[in-house]
Amino acid sequence: MSPAATVSSPRTLAGALDALVGATEATLILAGGTDLMVEFQTGRTRPGHVVDVWRVDELRGIRAEPAGLRIGALTTCTELRASALAQEHADILVIAADEVGAEQIQARATIGGNLGTASPAADLTPVLFALEAEVRLVSKAGARSLPVTEFLTGYRKTARRPEELIESILVPTRAPGERRGFRKVGTRRAQSISKVVVAVAVTALDGVIRTLRASAGSVAERTILLPSLERELAGKAPDAAALDRAARRAATADCAPIDDVRSTARYRREVLRRILRTLLAELLLDET
Numbered sequence: 001m002s003p004a005a006t007v008s009s010p011r012t013l014a015g016a017l018d019a020l021v022g023a024t025e026a027t028l029i030l031a032g033g034t035d036l037m038v039e040f041q042t043g044r045t046r047p048g049h050v051v052d053v054w055r056v057d058e059l060r061g062i063r064a065e066p067a068g069l070r071i072g073a074l075t076t077c078t079e080l081r082a083s084a085l086a087q088e089h090a091d092i093l094v095i096a097a098d099e100v101g102a103e104q105i106q107a108r109a110t111i112g113g114n115l116g117t118a119s120p121a122a123d124l125t126p127v128l129f130a131l132e133a134e135v136r137l138v139s140k141a142g143a144r145s146l147p148v149t150e151f152l153t154g155y156r157k158t159a160r161r162p163e164e165l166i167e168s169i170l171v172p173t174r175a176p177g178e179r180r181g182f183r184k185v186g187t188r189r190a191q192s193i194s195k196v197v198v199a200v201a202v203t204a205l206d207g208v209i210r211t212l213r214a215s216a217g218s219v220a221e222r223t224i225l226l227p228s229l230e231r232e233l234a235g236k237a238p239d240a241a242a243l244d245r246a247a248r249r250a251a252t253a254d255c256a257p258i259d260d261v262r263s264t265a266r267y268r269r270e271v272l273r274r275i276l277r278t279l280l281a282e283l284l285l286d287e288t
Contacts, residue, residue, distance in 0.1 A: 007050045013058040016165055017140050019051045023162035029053060031074055032108035034101075035117045059112070059167060062086055068172040073112025073165075077124075078103070080111065090171045092182040092199055096127045099184045112166040115148065118156045118222060121194040123184060125152070125223040129215035130180070130199035133171045137164040145170070155221040175211070178203045181279040185271050194218045195263045196271045200279045207237040209284070214276065219255035219268050226250040229276070240281060247276035 008019040020027065026048035030036055033054075036045065053059060059074040062083045069089040071080070077097035080086050086094050100109050100123050114124040115135060128148045136145045137160060148169070151159050160166065184197045197217040203210045212233055214226040232246040250272070257268035281287035 005047050005050055007052060009052045009055065011055045013056055013138070013165075013167075016051060016053050016056050016059075017138065017163075020163045020165060021140055023051075024048065025162055027051065027162055029116065029165060031110045031113040031116070032076065033113075034105050034109045035113065035119065053165065059165075064089070065170070068170050071111055071169045071171065073116075073168055074110050075112075077106035077109045077111075081106070089174060090127075090131065092180045092201075093124065093127045093131070093171065095182045096123050096184070096197075096199070099123050099182075099186075111169055115151065115169065116158065116160065116166050118152050118154075118158050120155065120220060120222050121197070121218045122223060123194060123197055123217070126197050126199040126215040126217045127182060128169065128171070129223055129225055130201045130213050131171050132213065133169050135169050136167045137161075138167040139164045143167070149225060152222045157222075175203050177205070178211075179283045181283050183275045183279060185275070193262060196268050196275060198272065198275045198279060200276075200283060202280075202283050204284060207284075209233050209236060209238070214250070216255060216272055218263075219257045219272055221256070224255060226254045226276070228253050229280075233280075238280075238284065240285060240287075243280045243284070244277050247273045247280065250276055 010016040010019050028047040028050050030050050030052040060072045062075060062085050063070050064085055069085060077100045080094055080097040100106050111124055114122045133148045134145045135148050135151045136143060146159060153159055179202055181200045185195045194217055196219060200214045202212045212230045214229045215223060216226060217223045228250045229246050232249060251269045257265040259265050
């Protein structure tokens, strides 16, 4: 952390919002710290002021609401995995939480931090995209909610204003008959930053696809939706060949992967195609 940085450690939501009054782009919010502490240590991030919200218990908890499942921003991956409500209403979010590194990381990594850091390789964000989740932002001026698809605006960029705090995420009530799938390809589990991560939610009646929403991470500058899948398959009763064509098109048209130290763009496109083909076949054709 920058030697010049000042730190606030509020214990209440009101105190956290007070600490963010007058915040600038140099103000950073620290939750579990699994991402930012690495940034501080390497010097890649040099904040002017840090607001440590880890002790703000009002930002924790999982509860059912009429509109869906409300998840506090400080809810950890460990807490997601242990939650019966999350297992019932957001099953693939629980599966994704189990893929976030080792158990020590899961005990600190939060859903709000996973979303707020806007890493293109985040594991939970594609699930939130596929499930049409909303993020609730609060400040001294009030509160507002945004679809998570609008919250992420670019590489490590979000629509959050400096004085705002992620309070919670709402996962809408599951549609009748909706089936969901999640896959992640990484390296070693304990330090596994995604090479490709995919989440899919689909409803079908008599084999005909009614709705299809798919999202992917690590294949563009931010988490993305894969709209060509829905255009290609909605209203149809696809066979295996049709699913393969749709997966191939999505891996070509919808993403913009890069070559980096973890993988190549070509590899990511091919893995994305295969994951999509496998997930769609499992969800729609009951292939295993």
